[in-house]
Amino acid sequence: MRIGIVLSETPSYSETFFTSKIKGLQKHGFKVTLFVQHKKDDFNLCEVRVAPKVYKRNLILLLGSGLIVFFRGFLKYNRFLKFIELEREYGRSKKQMLKNLYNNSHLLTADLDWIHFGFATIAIQSEHVAKVIGAKMAVSFRGFDLDVYPLKYTGCYELLWNQVDKVHSISNYLLNTAYNIGLPKSVSYQIITPAICVPEHFKKQDSEKTSAFKIVTVARLHWMKGLQDTLEALAMLKSKQIAFKYIIIGSGIQYENLKYAIFQLGIEDYVILEGQKTHEETMAVLEDSDMYIQYSHSEGFCNAVLEAQGRGLLCITSDGGGLQENIIHGKTGWMVPKRQPKLLAETIINVMNLPVEEKRRMRANAINHVNSNFDVKNQAEQFVTFYSEHTD
Structure with a gap:
């Protein structure tokens, strides 16, 4: 099974939540690919695909990068056309459609069974990708995703709720919060809490303290x-x-x-x-x-x-x-x-x-x-x- 995990950047080795997940999936024969905006030099756990850079102040570099994206997507042009069609049906502006096409091009050219967005906020503007490439879509809930972001952007997950196949929540609290802001209860879910690498020994303070x-x-x-x-x-x-x-x-x-x-x-x-x-x-x-x-x-x-x-x-x-x-x-x-x-x-x-x-x-x-x-x-x-x- 081919799993694509979408994050803002590759995790450090101290971020056990993601690194252990990748290792565990690989151990069971899953092929894992990370899709990120920034790749750290020391990360080598799995294949990494980096999103095309956005050059806001340099039109020449932006055009050059755009041409590279176009040529890479030539063999998958049907996907690009389908993505534009779905974006248009949803009512996004031409400018936003082209921006989303550019930013999601590294995902649109991938062959995956699952696309898993590591944070709900990362899935915004990428909601149609999974359907276009024929993959299932998963999303993880974190505190900021549901406690903070929707307060500022009401209805931000409206499209996401209609596209996601399965959700991963780190707590029942977040799952219920998602229900309260529109997630249909018909969507499949699994609660998987955070976990840590349990230390082999612990420092214990068992006597009365005299210091601060x-x-x-x-x-x-x-x-x-x-x-x-x-x-x-x-x-x-x-x-x-x-x-x-x-x-x-x-x-x-x-x-x-x-x-x-x-x-x-x-x-x-x-x-x-x-x-x-x-x-x-x-x-x-x-x-x-x-x-x-x-x-x-x-x-x-x-x-x-x-x-x-x-x-x-x-x-x-x-x-x-x-x-x-x-x-x-x-x-x-x-x-x-x-x-x-x-x-x-x-x-x-x-x-x-x-x-x-x-x-x-x-x-x-x-x-x-x-x-x-x-x-x-x-x-x-x-x-x-x-x-x-x-x-x-």
């Missing part, structure tokens, strides 16, 4: 991540003279806002904005920390919370979105109703003050939870089933 409590969050600096609420909660800890150090790993558009909030709350000596780190560097910080906080307004699922549980951290999350399917409240971590910094602060203090034996129990539960339910090896098998099951 180390807390960490891994997240894009985005309003959806609830970092402002987290900072307000931690300022309450400072007011009670509780020693802690809070590290935020990640970059994003809210950097300046968060920097100012840290200053305004008077917790500059307690909070570190680390910026982007490699996966290995991030895991090293997790293993050296005591507590993990993910107080997001909503999450599709959140890999970072899995990584934290898998390394035995004391995890506190909001009850936003798919987080309710990630940790087990009171057993592998604690969930706090979102947008309540005072309640978050109280929970953090209560967890800090738990007896050592109770902390050990929670850490062990979290590790076992990840080992039993979120091993990346099991995830690869689920994707084999995803493509193999009949979807008509």
